[in-house]
Amino acid sequence: MMELRYNPLTDEWIIVSAETQKRPVQPSKNQCPICPGGVEFPDTVYDLVAFENRFPSLKKEPPKVDDKGYGPFRKKESYGVCEVVVYTSEHDSSFPKMPLLQIEKLVEMWVDRTFELSKNDFVKSVFIFENRGKEVGASLPHPHGQIYAFPFIPKRIETKLKAMQTWYIENKKCVICEVLGSEKKERIVAETTHFVALVPFYARFPYEVHVYPKRHISNLLEFHDEEKKDFARILKIVTMKYDKLFEQEFPYMMMFFQSPFNTEDFSDFFHFHVEFNPPKRDKDKLKWMASVETGTWTFINPVLPEEAAKMLREVEVDF
Amino acid sequence: MFLFGIPFSKGYFLKEEDNYTIKWKVENFDFGWKISWSVKGNVGDLEIFKIKNKDNFRVFSFFAFSDAQLMSFLKIFNGEIKILEEDDDLIFKVSYEQKFFEKFTPEESFVMLNFEDKLVLLNFLRNLLKKENEQKRKSKLLKLVEEEYLIANNIKEVDMNLKGKVIILNDFIDKYNSEEIQKLRKNNLVFAKSRNYLENISDVDGFIINGDFEEIYLISNITNLILLDFEDNFDLEWKNLFRNVHLDGINQNTDFVESIVKIKNEDNYYIVEYLTGNEKVFLKLDFSNKKYIKEKIPFININKNKVLRDDGRIFNFYGGDEK
Numbered sequence A: 001m002m003e004l005r006y007n008p009l010t011d012e013w014i015i016v017s018a019e020t021q022k023r024p025v026q027p028s029k030n031q032c033p034i035c036p037g038g039v040e041f042p043d044t045v046y047d048l049v050a051f052e053n054r055f056p057s058l059k060k061e062p063p064k065v066d067d068k069g070y071g072p073f074r075k076k077e078s079y080g081v082c083e084v085v086v087y088t089s090e091h092d093s094s095f096p097k098m099p100l101l102q103i104e105k106l107v108e109m110w111v112d113r114t115f116e117l118s119k120n121d122f123v124k125s126v127f128i129f130e131n132r133g134k135e136v137g138a139s140l141p142h143p144h145g146q147i148y149a150f151p152f153i154p155k156r157i158e159t160k161l162k163a164m165q166t167w168y169i170e171n172k173k174c175v176i177c178e179v180l181g182s183e184k185k186e187r188i189v190a191e192t193t194h195f196v197a198l199v200p201f202y203a204r205f206p207y208e209v210h211v212y213p214k215r216h217i218s219n220l221l222e223f224h225d226e227e228k229k230d231f232a233r234i235l236k237i238v239t240m241k242y243d244k245l246f247e248q249e250f251p252y253m254m255m256f257f258q259s260p261f262n263t264e265d266f267s268d269f270f271h272f273h274v275e276f277n278p279p280k281r282d283k284d285k286l287k288w289m290a291s292v293e294t295g296t297w298t299f300i301n302p303v304l305p306e307e308a309a310k311m312l313r314e315v316e317v318d319f
Numbered sequence B: 001m002f003l004f005g006i007p008f009s010k011g012y013f014l015k016e017e018d019n020y021t022i023k024w025k026v027e028n029f030d031f032g033w034k035i036s037w038s039v040k041g042n043v044g045d046l047e048i049f050k051i052k053n054k055d056n057f058r059v060f061s062f063f064a065f066s067d068a069q070l071m072s073f074l075k076i077f078n079g080e081i082k083i084l085e086e087d088d089d090l091i092f093k094v095s096y097e098q099k100f101f102e103k104f105t106p107e108e109s110f111v112m113l114n115f116e117d118k119l120v121l122l123n124f125l126r127n128l129l130k131k132e133n134e135q136k137r138k139s140k141l142l143k144l145v146e147e148e149y150l151i152a153n154n155i156k157e158v159d160m161n162l163k164g165k166v167i168i169l170n171d172f173i174d175k176y177n178s179e180e181i182q183k184l185r186k187n188n189l190v191f192a193k194s195r196n197y198l199e200n201i202s203d204v205d206g207f208i209i210n211g212d213f214e215e216i217y218l219i220s221n222i223t224n225l226i227l228l229d230f231e232d233n234f235d236l237e238w239k240n241l242f243r244n245v246h247l248d249g250i251n252q253n254t255d256f257v258e259s260i261v262k263i264k265n266e267d268n269y270y271i272v273e274y275l276t277g278n279e280k281v282f283l284k285l286d287f288s289n290k291k292y293i294k295e296k297i298p299f300i301n302i303n304k305n306k307v308l309r310d311d312g313r314i315f316n317f318y319g320g321d322e323k
């Protein structure tokens, strides 16, 4: 059973995908489906690989939805692509542990996946993300992320687009470019030639970090070669700092926000960015997406962003 | 003239179709008419307005005008504006795609203005749009950019600061005197010209493609004069330009235009960066030497191998052999 259902209360689409219930949950190491020799790669060795999810929520050729609903109950086909992106064949590695070269290759792969997926006319948004740690529901410890190529612009991305457009109309400038121009040291976590990592003024999560390219770029396809390499570097720095912060494998949701594809041009005011949303509020404490956060999209951040930035800035990493 | 498929007339209307309902009104307005509508249901592509004889009209991003008539979208909240030229018809459309509207959408609007003096109409439109853009409930940004304004107004004031602009000339410019051309030239402008205009002006710098390089007609088939200002809408305008031109040696189609990722100005070059399947191509347009250079770099710096599995899934392997 798979289809998109419309929620007229919030003007958003819900992906109904009954198959996802069959996903594996925390298998032991010898059952890892994405290790070489595992169920996805029975006789294959690989370096990096992106493949279509065995249990996708969206499909290039989704089942037909003949009955498009009635009254307030609307539905349509689940066009889209769901890919698993395996970062390395080394099961026990992790983003911060991977050599820089491997992350550089990963960036190349992300660029190419974005390009390939955006060639499908039905794709409006290419969302690259990683759920790390069981705290955020990662079902496999093997280093990997995912990509959802959506047939619509998801609600929160739409909200960002609208806000950034409004800012642009009123201020004649891209808002992230303006943030970059106005940020002082107090919220900066790390800076490289082409990127800035910071705990934003408007952080929703205690140790939230955003990565902004210094140049106005709206999606991965616009990255220059030096920017691609530098992007790998800043992501490694941020994730290493996270792991060292409380000397533990720091769970996070890492999400890339790119301008939409195959629709109007948002590139003037949409600035590519990465959000790290970690669920931790202290070494042993979690911040949940509970009623207020989920129900109202209002976040109560118990850690002052400037304090979090200072802690993360002072964690030294080298590689 | 047809409005929502029926002959144009003033008043209030309601049209109910299987999947959608439109209501609209046509009211008197300064210099003409204002048409406001709202829709409900699953509209898809909606034809707002159709003119039977398009010959006198020139089409811009969201408006079109003839000598004494200006038709423009004014307020759009949903959907994409499309102005199509089909046979003799000029069709103004809004594509609402797959959107479903449970109740009537906020009113969107369109104006038809008539007046002998184009400048007056353009200024009037500009003020209307300005007001729209100041509204709290924001319409999609419709902005009369300087270029369009000048083009539409037959470029009366060429002596404005045009430094760094690219000018494409064509037969339309025949009305233009050579003195003006000289002014442009003094300002170090770059010209691209279509063949039918070449003979007339021998001493214009430019992007003149003839013979070896010149016979390629890098730019031909231009139907409009296009003024490009690379400070504001540089990329966008270039893309529009490439929509109208024929590039030899490059598979010219809309994909090409869509695959352009960047156009930038570097000393004597304009660099058009576009993507093909797996590589990035840099097209260096060299105005001073009147030639172009094509450079390809792999779009990604990594090996790639695509495998189709028995179950129909595609696996993309990357890396492996270290380069």
Ligand SMILES: [Zn+2]
Pocket: A032, A033, A034, A035, A036, A090, A091, A142
């Ligand atoms: Zn594994």
Ligand SMILES: [Zn+2]
Pocket: A174, A175, A176, A177, A178, A215, A216, A217, A269, A270, A271
């Ligand atoms: Zn920006």
